[in-house]
Amino acid sequence: MAKITTVIDIGSNSMRMVVFEKSSRFAFHLLNETKSRVKISEGCYENNGNLQPVPMQRAFDSLKSFLQISKSLKSRKILCVATSALRDAPNSKEFLNRVKNELKLNIKIINGEKEAYYGGTAAVNLLHQNEFVTIDIGGGSTEFCFIKEGKIQDSVSLNIGTVRMKELFFTKNDRKGAKEYILKEMDKLFIRNNEVPSTAVGIGGTIRALSKTIMNLTEYPLDVLHGFTYKYEKHQSLFKKIIEAEDTDTLKELSIKKDRFDTICEGTFIFDTILKELEIKRVITSGVGVREGVYLTDLLRTSNYRFPANFNPSVKSLLDRYELNSKQTAYFGNNAAKIFDVLKPMHNLDEKYKVFLIIASKLHSIGNTINFYKSNDNTFDFILNGLSYDFLHTSRVIVAHIIKFSKKTLPKQKDIAAYEELLPSLEDLQWLSFMISLNLSLNQDYSRTKYEYILNSNALIIKADEISYLVQSTLDKIELPSNLELKLL
Incomplete structure (x- = not known):
C-alpha cells in the first residue's frame, strides 16, 4: 500500500476527503481532512432521481480542488467512492464520465450494503467496542451494520436520508407521513432477524452535530467528538426541541452550527425515530466512517480486515x-x-x-x-x-x-x-x-x-x-x- 493515500467519499449532502500517511505496517495518521457541502442530490428527488446541473458543477469543482490538495501532499494512491445520490441517479454516468475524462479520476459507485460495511469496518477497528449497531445517516440513505463479539454480522442500507426526507415530506410539513415511511423501511431490518444491541455507534454529520450540541450545552470537559458517549433517554427533550424548531434563531440557541441549519431537523427526526424503534440505550459518537472504512479495507486486506490482537x-x-x-x-x-x-x-x-x-x-x-x-x-x-x-x-x-x-x-x-x-x-x-x-x-x-x-x-x-x-x-x-x-x- 502507498505510504500516502487519499480517500474521497461523495455523499448526497457532503463530499469529504481524507489523506492518510502510514508510519509502519499497520499504523497511520491523518494528514488532511477536507469537506465540501456540494449537495449533489439537491433537487434530484423532485426530478425522478436525476442529478441537476448546478449541484453536479459544484461537485466537479470541489473534486478538482480535492485532487490539487492530494497532489500537493504527494499522495500516490486515490480511492474515490460514491454512495446514494450517484447510485440512484439515472444520469449518473454523465457526471462519472466527465470526471474520468477531465480530471482523470475513476469513481467507484458502491451499493448500500458495501457502504454500511465500510462504516462497520471503521467502527469495529477504531472504537474499542465488541457489540453495537452502527447508524450512518446520509443525505439519501441510512446504513446499519450489526457487530457482535467484534465481528460484522450484517450490513443493511435503507432509503432514509435527510435530503430525501426533506424533499419528499418535510417541505410539505408531513411529519406523520415521514415517520410512517421510516418505520416501513425499518421493517427490512427485522425481516433479516438481526439481534439489536443496546448500544449504537452514530456516524455522519447529523449525528456528530447532535453530539457537539450536547457537549456544548452540558459544558463537557473534552473537545473531542470521536468516542463521545451519552445516554439517549437523557437527551430526548433536546432532540424534540431541534425537531420542532421553527426558525434558525432557535437552532442557534441550541448551539447548532449554521452549516447544519438546512438538514438538522430532518436528520434529528430520522435519528430519534430509529433510536426509539430499536430501543437504543447508549450512543457512541464515531468520528470515522466510510472513508476510514475504505482505507482500512485496503490497509488490512491481508489480515482479515482487522488489526492484530492488542494492537492500537x-x-x-x-x-x-x-x-x-x-x-x-x-x-x-x-x-x-x-x-x-x-x-x-x-x-x-x-x-x-x-x-x-x-x-x-x-x-x-x-x-x-x-x-x-x-x-x-x-x-x-x-x-x-x-x-x-x-x-x-x-x-x-x-x-x-x-x-x-x-x-x-x-x-x-x-x-x-x-x-x-x-x-x-x-x-x-x-x-x-x-x-x-x-x-x-x-x-x-x-x-x-x-x-x-x-x-x-x-x-x-x-x-x-x-x-x-x-x-x-x-x-x-x-x-x-x-x-x-x-x-x-
Missing part, C-alpha cells in the same frame, strides 16, 4: 513519529505490567487500568520532542487530542492524567476537578500515579535494570544486583500511597 493504531503511530528509544519504550511497558501485578492485592484495580498504565508508560516521553522542560504538560495535551482512534473519552483522559501525574507527589482532588466526571476515584488515580512514577524512576539512568518485585504484607520490596545512587535518591522522594512501604535490596 494511535499508540503505534505516536511512537513511530515521536519515540526516543524503542528499547526504553519496551522496557517501560514490561516493567509497568510487573509493578501493577505485584501491587494488585493492595490497589485492587480492574485489569483495564493495567493497559492504561502500560500505554502511559510507553508514551510518557513523547512530549520531550516538543519541549523537554514541560514534557508532562506537553504530553498531557498531546494525548487528549492525539489518541485519535480506539479510545473512548474515559480511556484517553485516564492515560493523559497518568502521564501528567508521573511526578514525585501524588495528585490531589483539586488537580482532577476539570475532568472529574471522566476519571476514576482519586485513590485509584493516586495508585496509577505512584506506579508510573516508580516505573520511570527505576529506569532514570536508562540502564534497563532487571528488578524483582516482592509484596510482603504492605511492603513492596525491590531487588536488583545493583541499584544506582541516582535511582535510590529519586525513589526516596516519591510520595507513597497510604499504608505502602518501599524497601530496596
Whole structure:
C-alpha cells in the first residue's frame, strides 16, 4: 500500500476527503481532512432521481480542488467512492464520465450494503467496542451494520436520508407521513432477524452535530467528538426541541452550527425515530466512517480486515513519529505490567487500568520532542487530542492524567476537578500515579535494570544486583500511597 493515500467519499449532502500517511505496517495518521457541502442530490428527488446541473458543477469543482490538495501532499494512491445520490441517479454516468475524462479520476459507485460495511469496518477497528449497531445517516440513505463479539454480522442500507426526507415530506410539513415511511423501511431490518444491541455507534454529520450540541450545552470537559458517549433517554427533550424548531434563531440557541441549519431537523427526526424503534440505550459518537472504512479495507486486506490482537493504531503511530528509544519504550511497558501485578492485592484495580498504565508508560516521553522542560504538560495535551482512534473519552483522559501525574507527589482532588466526571476515584488515580512514577524512576539512568518485585504484607520490596545512587535518591522522594512501604535490596 502507498505510504500516502487519499480517500474521497461523495455523499448526497457532503463530499469529504481524507489523506492518510502510514508510519509502519499497520499504523497511520491523518494528514488532511477536507469537506465540501456540494449537495449533489439537491433537487434530484423532485426530478425522478436525476442529478441537476448546478449541484453536479459544484461537485466537479470541489473534486478538482480535492485532487490539487492530494497532489500537493504527494499522495500516490486515490480511492474515490460514491454512495446514494450517484447510485440512484439515472444520469449518473454523465457526471462519472466527465470526471474520468477531465480530471482523470475513476469513481467507484458502491451499493448500500458495501457502504454500511465500510462504516462497520471503521467502527469495529477504531472504537474499542465488541457489540453495537452502527447508524450512518446520509443525505439519501441510512446504513446499519450489526457487530457482535467484534465481528460484522450484517450490513443493511435503507432509503432514509435527510435530503430525501426533506424533499419528499418535510417541505410539505408531513411529519406523520415521514415517520410512517421510516418505520416501513425499518421493517427490512427485522425481516433479516438481526439481534439489536443496546448500544449504537452514530456516524455522519447529523449525528456528530447532535453530539457537539450536547457537549456544548452540558459544558463537557473534552473537545473531542470521536468516542463521545451519552445516554439517549437523557437527551430526548433536546432532540424534540431541534425537531420542532421553527426558525434558525432557535437552532442557534441550541448551539447548532449554521452549516447544519438546512438538514438538522430532518436528520434529528430520522435519528430519534430509529433510536426509539430499536430501543437504543447508549450512543457512541464515531468520528470515522466510510472513508476510514475504505482505507482500512485496503490497509488490512491481508489480515482479515482487522488489526492484530492488542494492537492500537494511535499508540503505534505516536511512537513511530515521536519515540526516543524503542528499547526504553519496551522496557517501560514490561516493567509497568510487573509493578501493577505485584501491587494488585493492595490497589485492587480492574485489569483495564493495567493497559492504561502500560500505554502511559510507553508514551510518557513523547512530549520531550516538543519541549523537554514541560514534557508532562506537553504530553498531557498531546494525548487528549492525539489518541485519535480506539479510545473512548474515559480511556484517553485516564492515560493523559497518568502521564501528567508521573511526578514525585501524588495528585490531589483539586488537580482532577476539570475532568472529574471522566476519571476514576482519586485513590485509584493516586495508585496509577505512584506506579508510573516508580516505573520511570527505576529506569532514570536508562540502564534497563532487571528488578524483582516482592509484596510482603504492605511492603513492596525491590531487588536488583545493583541499584544506582541516582535511582535510590529519586525513589526516596516519591510520595507513597497510604499504608505502602518501599524497601530496596
